Amino acid sequence: MVGRTNIETGKVTRETALAAFSYRLKTAVAPLVPCAAAMERLHRGARHRILSKGDHILRAGTVADEVFFVHQGLLRYYFNDPNDGGQERTGQFFDEGIVVTDAESFLARVPAKQNFEALETSSIIVLPRTVLNAGYDADHAIDRFGRLMLEEALVGSQRRASRLLTLQPEDRYRLFVETRPEIARRVPQYLIASYLGLTPESLSRIRRRIAGQVG
Structure with missing residues (x-):
């Protein structure tokens, strides 16, 4: 894909990543318009990171003191299920334009229960808690963005749990492929199975059955 090629060839810069983040913020809070001075301070406090596949930005047991914007690439969060002997479970996938953190850990300042890992070479913007709090205090639009992103993270977790229980x-x-086709193409099947609460063997049977119906 073009985004991953840009990262690998060094064409992604801090400036392009910050521009994408600013666009995401302004789109989310429209018709509110963030103050230019507050945005400039937010940019100065932000860091740009290039992640390699397998790099972690947050591990379970540590407190989430940063929020991450996925500029390009793909991340996931996973946890070890205490009800299944510590088996690793994928909780969510995050592609371009998504803001990522362990919301409970960030809000309550308690140890995270989730691990956040890059599934491919990725470009992210890192926003420390102190930088975000200064932005919230300085500008209503930035404060609104922060609230929206944390609400989105919490609602997403609840939606996934509901689907696992009811579908x-x-x-x-089928719903995963229909609603997130790009992710379905980029993620290994064993991780999709983990995300859906299935074994890889069960997912393979489902895929064969669907392929037979189409044929």
């Missing part, structure tokens, strides 16, 4: 396995997979 049949094949329906879960």
Whole structure:
């Protein structure tokens, strides 16, 4: 894909990543318009990172003191399920334009229960808590953006839990492919199975059954 090629060839810069973040913020809070001076301070306090596949930006047991904007690339969060012998479970995937953190850890300043990992070479903007809080205090639009992003993270987790409880396995997979087709193409099947609460073998059977219906 073009985005990943740009990262690998060094064409992604801090400036392009910050421009994408600013666009995301302004689009989210419209018709509010953030103060230019407050945005400039937010930019100065932000950091740009290039992640390699397998890099972690947050690990379970540490307190989330940063929020991450995915400029290009793909991340996931996963956790170890205490009800299944510590089995690793994928909780969510995050692609371009998504703001990422462990919301409970960030808000309550308690140890995170989730691990956040890059699934491919990725470009992210890192926003420390102190920088965000200064932005919230300085500008209503930035404060609104922060609230929207944390609400989005919490609602997303609740929506996934509801689907796992109410939808049949094949329906879960069909919905995932229909609503997130790009992610379905980029993520290994065993991680999709983990995300959907299935074994890789069960997902393979579902895929074969669907392929047979199409054929």
